[in-house]
Amino acid sequence: MPVRPLLGPSPHEIVWRAPDSARVLSVLQNPAYAGAYVYGRRQKDPSRCRPGSLTGTVKVAIADWAVCLRSAHPGYISWEEFMANQRRLADNVAHFEAGHAGVPRKGAALLQGIAVCGRCGRRMSMRYTGPNADYPVYCCRSDRDQEGSALCQEVRALAVDALVQRVVLDALVPDQIEIALAAAGQLEQESRQLERQWALRVERARYEAERARRQYDAVEPENRLVARSLERAWEERLRVAEAVEQEHARWRGQEPLLIGPAECAGLQALGENLPRIWNAATTSAADRKRILRFVIREVVLDQKRTRGQVWLKIVWQTGATSEHHVQRRVHTYRNYIDIDRLRQRIVELNAEQKMDAEIAAILNQEGFVAARGCAFKGENVWLLRTRWGIPTVKINGVDKNPRRWPDGSFSIQGAAAELGLTPQTVFDYLARGLLAGRQLAKGQPWQIELSDEQISQLRNRVRRTKHSKKEAS
Known part of the structure; x- marks a missing residue:
């Protein structure tokens, strides 16, 4: 871009330099490119003047210019375009205050620059949380910055x-x-x-x-x-x-x-x-x-x-x-806004013999969200049922667990009787991986798969364990 320096080895001579932000900004703010002759764009402010230095010059608002003659000569752009550029430049200033949204940046927050605090009316700023800084948060920290009080x-x-x-x-x-x-x-x-x-x-x-x-x-x-x-x-x-x-x-x-x-x-x-x-x-x-x-x-x-x-x-x-x-997002369901409607819906779906995972899927379809703002899972439903004392839907209704289920698998009681163990030992075997079992949902009865070979091996294991205990005694 052409520049006419006032100082240096060749003052007042046109030289060509690579454009920078200051030069581009001076072109955008120069009304001569809009065909206008103006006077009084800057003036001295006595309160800012220091003896022996060229200080104290401040910009004057366009409405307060001493002279502003539009269409004084042919311009590159119209006066309306020039004023629109000035409004955009003013709006791009990165100040979180009323009337200034700032330039859109690359962050994920969609309302950056246009979010306004509903408590005090100030422009809200941004911060990012999480291990990878990928969770944006709109903050109103004006009270803390100006008065030292808590965040708004x-x-x-x-x-x-x-x-x-x-x-x-x-x-x-x-x-x-x-x-x-x-x-x-x-x-x-x-x-x-x-x-x-x-x-x-x-x-x-x-x-x-x-x-x-x-x-x-x-x-x-x-x-x-x-x-x-x-x-x-x-x-x-x-x-x-x-x-x-x-x-x-x-x-x-x-x-x-x-x-x-x-x-x-x-x-x-x-x-x-x-x-x-x-x-x-x-x-x-x-x-x-x-x-x-x-x-x-x-x-x-x-x-x-x-x-x-x-x-x-x-x-x-x-x-x-x-x-x-x-x-x-809330930390406890006590602050959940639709807690009464959510409880009623879980009671209704549980009465319809729905499993926890099915209830969670239906709640998600109906627009419910969990306390942390995510979709419902079967574990969330189980937790709420347990807290509210809503009984689970068992495979066999309200009857006691049978020795074997219709698909041939064993219940906890059936496996304990078949192997000669206590039910607590069967739970211990499941936790250690010695037995393979499944639950349709959390809180549902266990269905344990036992083949004849496994039954024989586990019975021998039980006999060896009992024999070793007798010898030790």
């Missing part, structure tokens, strides 16, 4: 990100887009009607001001009392007209943007291709965040509002909001 809150990101991803993809399916476009068309009609009403109000206010001016101009100069009265009336009409115009400008700024035919076609194409693009292996985490920010402005998180759940409010780019809840 921490929200585990995986469950929240999964819900937001599902909501976004569901909202952008073609059917939902058609409904949204129809609603947008209705809003556009209402907006045009309101615009006509505002135009009439502005026109009437201007007419009243112009009428007051004509009355003032028509009065004779020697009628000073009448002239002063008409002048005050004219000034009042001018203030009313200015107030109406400002109110109209505020209303227009709050109105949603209108969608044209090109945008409608783009949204329909996006609804058809978005799931494929989102799930593609070539789509990086930063790309998904950029896609998300096209439709979502910010997400407010609060895990202390509802017991056992994370409450979140999605603020869409259109200004609309939607509230959702997601089951958060």
Whole structure:
């Protein structure tokens, strides 16, 4: 890139240097490339000046520039593009504060930069936990950093990100887009009607001001009392007209943007291709965040509002909001939000003669999640049944275990009688691998496989053991 250094061996001569971030940033922030002549981009701040050094220069906001002449010469980009670039550069600043989402980065957290604390309203930062740092957590540490108090809150990101991803993809399916476009068309009609009403109000206010001016101009100069009265009336009409115009400008700024035919076609194409693009292996985490920010402005998180759940409010780019809840990871089922419904469902499925593994599969299909946020397993169901005193479903109902099961395998009692052992010794043989057995589920009766050869070998082993004990005594 061409550079004109002020110092060095060749001052004020153009030299070519490799581009760096500072040079590229100066080009993006230079209004001359937008065809504008400006003055007053920087000024001296006396509180920052130090004697004998060139310090104290600060940047001035664009609205406070002393001179800003647009279209002073042909530009490479328009003034609107220049202002959009300035807003994007300001938004890319890595400050976790209101109004600054930051640039999307390569981390796995989907809401990086747009997560807002529902307790204090501050922007939430990120940290990663786990042995491989692959578990993102949204943190609000402003209270601790500024006041030395405890953390405001921490929200585990995986469950929240999964819900937001599902909501976004569901909202952008073609059917939902058609409904949204129809609603947008209705809003556009209402907006045009309101615009006509505002135009009439502005026109009437201007007419009243112009009428007051004509009355003032028509009065004779020697009628000073009448002239002063008409002048005050004219000034009042001018203030009313200015107030109406400002109110109209505020209303227009709050109105949603209108969608044209090109945008409608783009949204329909996006609804058809978005799931494929989102799930593609070539789509990086930063790309998904950029896609998300096209439709979502910010997400407010609060895990202390509802017991056992994370409450979140999605603020869409259109200004609309939607509230959702997601089951958060808890350390004990005492904090489980749907504990009563979960217990009732386990009781019902157990009464239907379902095994623990079958109950776990049904619970997963119905949308239940375990306390730690993962899918239910048979072991989880067994633990809950044991805690709540729900009896197990046995192979033979409520009867005592038979000597042998219908498939030919032995029960604990049957194996003990066949081998001449106590039931506790049979359990010990199973633990040591001397016997092979299985359970349909945890808590179910054992089914032990015994061949004639195994029975003979184990009986001889028992006799040798008893004989050795007699000799030792």
